[in-house]
Amino acid sequence: MRLIHISDLHLGYRQYQRQTPTGVNQREWDVAQAFKRAIDKIIEVAPDIVLVAGDVFHAVRPTNTAIVHAFSQFSRLTQALPDAIVVMIAGNHDTPKAVETGCILRLFQQLGIHVVFQEPQRLAFPDRDLSILAVPDALRDHPVLDPDPTAKHNVLVIHCELPGILPADAVAQERAIVQITPEEIGPTRWNYVALGHYHVYRQLAPNMYYSGSMDYTSVNVWSELTEERTAKLPGKGMIEYDLETAKRKNHFFTSVRPLVDLPPILARGMSSADLDAAIQGGVDKVNGGIEDKIVRQVVRDVPRHIARELDHKALRELKRRALHYHLDTRRPEIIRAVASGGPGRRPSLADTVREHLQRRVMPGEIDRDSLVALGLDYLREAETVEATAHIAIGAPE
Secondary structure (H helix, E strand, O other), X not given: OEEEEEOOOXXXXXXXXXXXXXXXXXXXXXXXXXXXXXHHHHHHHOOOEEEEOOOOEOOOOOOHHHHHHHHHHHHHHHHHOOOOEEEEEOOOOOOOXXXXXXXXXXXXXXXXXXXXXOOOEEEEEHHHOEEEEEEOOOOOOOOOOOOOOOOXXXXXXXXXXXXXXXXXXXXXXXXXXXXXXXXXXXXXXXXEEEEEOOOOOEEEEOOEEEOXXXXXXXOOHXXXXXXXXXXXXXXXXXXXXXXXXXXXXXXXXXXXXXEEEOOOEEOXXXXXXXXXXXXXXXXXXXXXXXOOOEEEEEEEOOOHHHHHOOOHHHHHHXXXXXXXXXXXXXXXXXXXXXXXXXXXXXXXXXXXXXXHHHHOOOOOOOOHHHHHHHXXXXXXXXXXXXXXXXXXXXXXX
């Protein structure tokens, strides 16, 4: 008895300002295509069970385009595999804060999908000697996780955060409602544990996994990309698992929209012309060019006056060529010569504002780079007004 485990589809995710010829946000279209490709593969594999471990949509109230796409693809799945058991649970992105608002996932019950969105539900399939405990991320009480002793095959599908297990950066970006420990799950008691919420594939026990997301849709996609590189993962995908033999097979996909994180530039001692040349040199080394890709260039130890003197016309051209080009300039660290603690960086107010705005969750239609730049402009204006006020107060009459 084989299952497919997918999670964190985030349909309706929007980012950047580029649109397709039909007027759809380009990143929303990318995410939709990644999901369509996953459905194609599931139909090809033809499993007995399909587990969707939460965050089907990116927002509680997704766009009509996202809803129609999701319905058409899940309909295609259930028609192609009429005997497959499909179980879908709500993630934190699917769950409205007010209970009376209702959950959009109920729509998929019309397709014969088992949708669990408010309370844990044990789904019994006696003809297959199978029990599935489905735990959505919408709980007020701590869930009790016990397998069914009468079933040969016990599967747990849960959208949750594992404190102390997930990287601190991933936890800080976005919190799940359900927080549970591996000890409470007890993976040895289950035939398989399907986890949702964490966007990077990760094995936590021989039969317990985060499948990861379908595309790069987290608050900080660059951290996500770094984690995948550290773990030597080829990208996004889904898990195939045989409950009888306990054998696993990963299905990874090539990214619909390439992400390029260029090697960082150490700008200490560089002139603006030198830095312009280094930036262009990094772009020129991108295989196939940066056209229509998502690109980041980190520049460390660049003083403010050097950053101001960069060739902004050339930077605008890079932004035009790429789907999104982000030049992340970071000022030199300030080391305290005298302090109560050890030497370390003391962030400025501008650093604090920049960090907050770069991490803040916001609607996809808002351009993050523009928001950060606007926030820093307001801060500089406020500092100028404050300085002027101090001079006026201290000036002789």
